[in-house]
Amino acid sequence: MHALIVDDHAFVCVGLKATLLDGLSDIKVSTASDGAKALDILLNGSIDLAVIDLFMPGGDGGFDFIDTVCQTYPKLPIIVLSASENPAHIRKCLDIGAKGFVTKSAPKEILFTAITKVLAGDRYIPSALLTAQGDGGRGNSDLQASADNVTQLLTERQLEILALISKGLSNKLIARELFLSENTVKVHVSAILRALSLSNRTQAGLVGQKLEILKVAQLSQNGGL
Secondary structure: OEEEEEOOOHHHHHHHHHHHHHHOOOOEEEEEOOHHHHHHHHHHOOOOEEEEEOOOOOOOOHHHHHHHHHHHOOOOOEEEEEOOOOHHHHHHHHHHOOOEEEEOOOOHHHHHHHHHHHHOOOOEOOHHHHOOOOOOOOOOOOOOOOOOOHHHHOOHHHHHHHHHHHOOOOHHHHHHHHOOOHHHHHHHHHHHHHHOOOOOHHHHHHHHHHHHHHHHHHHHHOOOO
16 A cells, blocks of 8 residues: 655654554555645555645645545545644535544544545544534534434435445445435435435534444444444
8 A cells, every 4th residue: 555645744744654654564655745746646656545734834735735636536535634623624624525534633543543444435534523513504503413313314215325425425326336326316315414404415424424333332232242
C-alpha cells in the first residue's frame, strides 16, 4: 500500500509517517508540504490512501483542495486530519467526499481504525459529529429522529439503503448492490430524508452509523460478540 500524507508542518509529516510505518505492514509513505506537491505525487504515483490536513496556509489548502482531490480521484480513500473538532468542518469534509475525519488530538488507535474502515470501503465518522447537537443547519439540532425510533419510521428496504448510505455508497453503487434502478434508490433516499427530517446524506449516514453502534452494543450485551 502506498499512502500520501499532506501537511504543511514538517514534524507532523515526520511523526505521522513514522506512526504509519510502525503500525502497518507493507506500506510505503510519501509526504507533501503543500497542495501542488500533493497533486504532483497523485498524478505520478499510485496512491492507495491520502491523509490530508484541512487547514494549510496559502491558496492550495482547505475545503477547496480536498474537494479538488475528491473530484479528481473519486475512488481514492481520503482521511482529513485536522486540529478542528468543529462538527460543521467535519460534516463539510464528508459532504465533499472525504471518507473519514480524524482530529490531531485523537490517539493513534483512532487513526488506524479510520484507515481500516476507509480501506474497506466504509466511512469513519468521529464521535464529535455523532454526538453533535447541531450548529445551525436545518434538522441538525437533534437529528430530530433518534436512532432508537428510526426502525419505526422507515421500511425494511429503506433501512437497507440507510445502512449503505452510512458506508458512503453512492446511489449508483446502492442500486447495484440491491439490484434496483438508480431512480428507485433516489426516490427511497428522498423518502428517508423526509421521514427523518434530515437535510442531506451525511446526516442520514450518521443516523445509519448510530443504528449500527446500537446493534453492536445490543449484541455485546446479549453475548453475541
